[in-house]
Amino acid sequence: MAALPEGTPCWADAMFTDLEGAKAFYGDVLGWTFGESTSEYGNYTQAYSDGKAVAAIVPPMPGQDGGSAPSAWCLYVASPDAAATAEKIRGNGGEVLMGPMQVGEFGTMVIAKDPGGVTFGVWQAGTHEGFEKQGAPGSYAWAEVMTREAAKADSFFPAVFPYTVKKMDTEQADYKIFHVGGQPVLGRMAVGPDDLPPEAPSYVSVYFAVGDCDATIDKLTVRGGQVFFGPMDSPFGRFAAVGDPQGAAFGIIDMGRTVGDKPVMADA
Numbered sequence: 704m705a706a707l708p709e710g711t712p713c714w715a716d717a718m719f720t721d722l723e724g725a726k727a728f729y730g731d732v733l734g735w736t737f738g739e740s741t742s743e744y745g746n747y748t749q750a751y752s753d754g755k756a757v758a759a760i761v762p763p764m765p766g767q768d769g770g771s772a773p774s775a776w777c778l779y780v781a782s783p784d785a786a787a788t789a790e791k792i793r794g795n796g797g798e799v800l801m802g803p804m805q806v807g808e809f810g811t812m813v814i815a816k817d818p819g820g821v822t823f824g825v826w827q828a829g830t831h832e833g834f835e836k837q838g839a840p841g842s843y844a845w846a847e848v849m850t851r852e853a854a855k856a857d858s859f860f861p862a863v864f865p866y867t868v869k870k871m872d873t874e875q876a877d878y879k880i881f882h883v884g885g886q887p888v889l890g891r892m893a894v895g896p897d898d899l900p901p902e903a904p905s906y907v908s909v910y911f912a913v914g915d916c917d918a919t920i921d922k923l924t925v926r927g928g929q930v931f932f933g934p935m936d937s938p939f940g941r942f943a944a945v946g947d948p949q950g951a952a953f954g955i956i957d958m959g960r961t962v963g964d965k966p967v968m969a970d971a
Contacts, residue, residue, distance in 0.1 A: 706828050707781040710864030710883045712846055713826050713833030714779040715909050716759040717951050722748065725760050725774075728947050732923050733911055734841045744806065752841030757834060757911075773950025776909040777814070778846045779824035780864065780889075781833065785811040788825050788863065795862045796855070803827075817859045819852025821905045844912040844956050845939075847890035849898075850905040853877055856891050857971075868971040879971055908944065910954035916941040919955050923947075936962035 707713050719725040722740075729735045729750060735757065740746040750758045782788040785803040792799055792815045800822070802813035809831035816822050826833065836842040850856045857879065860866055866881035866889075877893035894905070913919040916934045923945055924930065931952065933943030940958035947953070 706783065707833060708865075708883050709780075709782055710866055710881070711781045711888050712778055712843070713781040713828070714758075714824070714831075715776055715843060715846075716747075716761060716779075716824075717774050717776045718761050718763055719774050719949050719951070720763060721949060722746070722760060722762050725947070725949065728926050728928065729760075731926055732919060732928065732947075733913070752836055752839075755835035755842070757836055757842040774947070775822070775906065775951050776953050777822060777824050778907045778909050779812070779826040779833070782813075782825045782827050785813050785825050785827035788827075789813050789815070791863045792825075795859050797859060797863070806831075817848075817850075817852075817856055819850045819855040819859075819905050821848055821850055821856065821907060823848075823907055838912060838958065840912050840914040842912055843909065844958060845890065845910040845954075847892050847908045847910075847954075848905075849892050849894050849908050851894055851899070852905065853891065853893035860889075860891070869968040870971040872967040872969045880968065906952070908952065908954050910942070910956050913955045913957055914959075916943055916955055916957040916960070919957075920945070923955075936960070938963045938965040 726737050735750040738749040740748045745761055745764050747759055747761045749756050789799050789803050796818040798816045800814045803811050805811045808829050810829040811827040813825035834843050838844055848856050869880050871878040879891040880887045881889040920930055927948035929946040931944040934941055938961055940956040941960040942956040944954050
């Protein structure tokens with residue numbers, strides 16, 4: 704498999720104080736199984752769907768206070784040169800929080816924030832090229848930058864990554880899509896005070912595909928998860944914004960159940 708084009712989402716992981724609780728929750732809700740934790744890499748534990756790597760979970764690193772902030776999913780986008788991307792991040796008003804850090808032979812990572820405070824990751828693949836399965840139940844489906852500072856995101860991300868931008872031609876939402884090589888790879892949704900509680904930071908919402916949105920919500924709520932929005936039908940699938948018992952927000956979408964025509968996209 705060739706390395707993904709620069710700027711393409713390639714991996715997702717999350718830090719959990721209760722790793723076994725996360726395994727039980729995502730195992731039941733998304734059908735994941737888990738590999739052995741590798742102590743050499745901070746007990747980083749890969750999640751699998753149908754035997755293919757789809758995400759990872761990890762406990763807080765020694766010295767980190769896992770209870771100081773809720774867990775959160777982090778989306779990584781591909782880069783052929785993580786150090787060069789880190790310089791672009793700094794040069795365009797972003798902040799590098801960690802890295803560039805080589806992770807054995809697997810690759811090189813950077814954790815960063817855009818000027819509006821959205822945390823994301825950068826991954827320069829070594830032997831670990833990222834998602835082994837996408838767009839099918841139990842795996843990554845889509846992601847959106849949910850930001851209060853839309854103008855900052857709009858100038859930052861296309862300056863750091865080779866994105867072209869299209870805008871959804873609607874008055875109902877301020878929604879743009881970043882494209883790589885003509886392919887849509889990442890959404891950007893402007894959010895207001897009614898969309899996110901004041902204490903919640905702007906963030907990247909990672910969507911996982913499911914076979915039945917409503918049945919997944921039933922499993923999720925029984926397991927102590929929350930539903931923030933939906934379920935709602937759309938031209939892209941029936942979806943909901945949800946959270947796990949440890950505070951990590953994510954999205955679920957049944958892409959097999961679509962309603963209505965896809966919106967017209969215009970050059971931004």
